[in-house]
Amino acid sequence: MTAHEEDSFEKMNESLVDVFNNVMWIEEASLRKSRFKDISIKDMHTIAAITMYDTRTASQLSQTMHLTPSAMTSVIDKLEKKGYVVRTRDSKDRRVVRIGLTHKGRTVFRAHEAFHRGMAHSLFDSLEEGEAPVVEKAVGDLQDYLHELIQF
Known part of the structure; x- marks a missing residue:
């Protein structure tokens, strides 16, 4: 893997982790704030x-x-x-x-x-x-x- 590809890979990895964590956090927070908090x-x-x-x-x-x-x-x-x-x-x-x-x-x-x-x-x-x-x-x-x- 070239240095550019390695950099792109690391950015993509960080973005995927961030997206996953944000989706889970937002889903949980949305439930807690909604009428479905139970x-x-x-x-x-x-x-x-x-x-x-x-x-x-x-x-x-x-x-x-x-x-x-x-x-x-x-x-x-x-x-x-x-x-x-x-x-x-x-x-x-x-x-x-x-x-x-x-x-x-x-x-x-x-x-x-x-x-x-x-x-x-x-x-x-x-x-x-x-x-x-x-x-x-x-x-x-x-x-x-x-x-x-x-x-x-």
């Missing part, structure tokens, strides 16, 4: 994993969230008690319990989604013509790398 960022990401109008089983959520089934059950119990999620029996197989969002859960889901879409718009709107495919590829490659790390 949930944590982990709770918020669980709500996001359920999605707006779909349902998930606890097992599906535990895989998505990389939590043990018992830890996921605790998160779901807490969210249900606070009115963000509801458990329902599957109409085709009554043994299966599905988790869905309540009106309150969908409201916080929309707020969280708006935050993320705002970040994407900020990045996208700053791009020059022709840069979008390059950035899209770089973000996709980073996403692939992170997915590989999750597979451990």
Whole structure:
């Protein structure tokens, strides 16, 4: 790596760390200041994993969230008690319990989604013509790398 490439790499590394830390801090601070201050960022990401109008089983959520089934059950119990999620029996197989969002859960889901879409718009709107495919590829490659790390 040339000195210029090394310098570029270090700047990119610092920027990625800064972006990650700021996103996490802003998400947590936004929750604390909102009417949804009774949930944590982990709770918020669980709500996001359920999605707006779909349902998930606890097992599906535990895989998505990389939590043990018992830890996921605790998160779901807490969210249900606070009115963000509801458990329902599957109409085709009554043994299966599905988790869905309540009106309150969908409201916080929309707020969280708006935050993320705002970040994407900020990045996208700053791009020059022709840069979008390059950035899209770089973000996709980073996403692939992170997915590989999750597979451990």
